[in-house]
Amino acid sequence: MVAEIVCVGTELLLGDIVNTNAQHISKELAHIGIDLYYQTVVGDNKERVWNVLDTALKRADLIIMTGGLGPTKDDLTKEVAASFFGKKLVFHEQTYEHVRKRLESYGISEMTESQKKQALVPEGALIVTNPAGLAPGIIMAQGDKAIVMLPGPPKEMKAVLSECCHLFINRLSDQVFVSINIKCKGPDELPLKEIGEAPVADLLGDILDNENPTVATYAKEDGVLIRVTASGKTREEALTAMQPVVTKIAEILAGKIAWVKEEV
Amino acid sequence: MVAEIVCVGTELLLGDIVNTNAQHISKELAHIGIDLYYQTVVGDNKERVWNVLDTALKRADLIIMTGGLGPTKDDLTKEVAASFFGKKLVFHEQTYEHVRKRLESYGISEMTESQKKQALVPEGALIVTNPAGLAPGIIMAQGDKAIVMLPGPPKEMKAVLSECCHLFINRLSDQVFVSINIKCKGPDELPLKEIGEAPVADLLGDILDNENPTVATYAKEDGVLIRVTASGKTREEALTAMQPVVTKIAEILAGKIAWVKEEV
Known part of the structure; x- marks a missing residue:
């Protein structure tokens, strides 16, 4: 549809x-x-x-x-x-x-x-x-x-x-979509907006080609956002599809970029 | 263009x-x-x-x-x-x-x-x-x-x-556009939003087919707006083209609907 x-x-x-x-x-x-x-x-x-x-x-x-x-x-x-x-x-x-x-x-x-x-x-x-x-x-x-x-x-x-x-x-739909925002936070000496989208995208690499969930980066005025969006027949199915990728992103960012997760 | x-x-x-x-x-x-x-x-x-x-x-x-x-x-x-x-x-x-x-x-x-x-x-x-x-x-x-x-x-x-x-x-342009908003005000016993776009449009009649300036009505959450937009080679030329139509609208609304004019 x-x-x-x-x-x-x-x-x-x-x-x-x-x-x-x-x-x-x-x-x-x-x-x-x-x-x-x-x-x-x-x-x-x-x-x-x-x-x-x-x-x-x-x-x-x-x-x-x-x-x-x-x-x-x-x-x-x-x-x-x-x-x-x-x-x-x-x-x-x-x-x-x-x-x-x-x-x-x-x-x-x-x-x-x-x-x-x-x-x-x-x-x-x-x-x-x-x-x-x-x-x-x-x-x-x-x-x-x-x-x-x-x-x-x-x-x-x-x-x-x-x-x-x-x-x-x-x-008309038999699908449910769920998104999670991962908001990157800069180190204390840098304002959030100066982390830049490019280094975050470079760290994520091939994950950005993933299909379900999709992963995209966005330059925001107060920093960089990673959005993970999964689909499934139910909300639970979508969340299950999302989990391994969110875990992988957390591993990649660990020790390099601080972040917070928000369900949307 | x-x-x-x-x-x-x-x-x-x-x-x-x-x-x-x-x-x-x-x-x-x-x-x-x-x-x-x-x-x-x-x-x-x-x-x-x-x-x-x-x-x-x-x-x-x-x-x-x-x-x-x-x-x-x-x-x-x-x-x-x-x-x-x-x-x-x-x-x-x-x-x-x-x-x-x-x-x-x-x-x-x-x-x-x-x-x-x-x-x-x-x-x-x-x-x-x-x-x-x-x-x-x-x-x-x-x-x-x-x-x-x-x-x-x-x-x-x-x-x-x-x-x-x-x-x-x-x-790329040799034209200037100027708009005037005419905000209709209801009688004291009716809230602005309840005047309705239709009676205003009915009063205006053929003026709504005018070409320069164009005249359009809009239903807003706090009332009805009449927008008059004129074009010309200069701002003065556009304002001159607009004047007779604004005067005509004022005559039509007089005694029926109160209004205020705002240049935009």
């Missing part, structure tokens, strides 16, 4: 906001063992969203989209995704009622035309009510491909993802 | 870090009026970095890459970019001296093999010394296409970008 994240929003391309959605979804996918090879950000432009979706569906099975589900003309994620799977947008009574009630609770009794648009969803899609806002989550599946659409505002995205989309995505 | 951002790093795909680099570069590009249609994140994998670069160069003139310039085996950005333009990696004396001196200042007198790799750069490339770290910035140009490579750690990326790459990128 390979996933890909597509974030739709011109505000991301203008640098007005940082893409915390991509990080949150990536972390969730890593935890449940779904591979992710690409994240793409595209603006509110029909042709470009279509092209990105086309590329994504050629190289991944599950596309998770965020943004572009709002009520305005430049919100076009569901229109593009629907037409991609040859579906029309149809009226969804439950979503209409959800939007109406939510607006009513704000003291707004009359819906605008744009607000009514929130109740249009691709025919045949699974609809996940948004507990934190108006735009629902939408799950479309066709053959062995699926598109999950989540609202853009981070609070709503997280709420819809954990509500129900999570269950759907979880079922 | 159309640019595209490609961030290389498996840690971004695992959700270990949030992609602040993409935001910073996007903002810089917007300020100097270079269009950006896509941001892509790809892991430390040679084939996939190649594919992303191939796609990016087909739809953009300037590719700004971050990450993958470090000393370890999984750092492969410069190798891929060099081979893409049919160039070899060659030894760069000045970078070698920079790395040697910087390590010496940390009290490290002997370079590892991995550290020496930092001094290999694509032949014919412009090299920008990194004032905050080891890996230099690299600018490659061929025909009307250019690739700018920046180190991944945000402090180093910013330092190299503002050092010299900025000058190079600035020269």
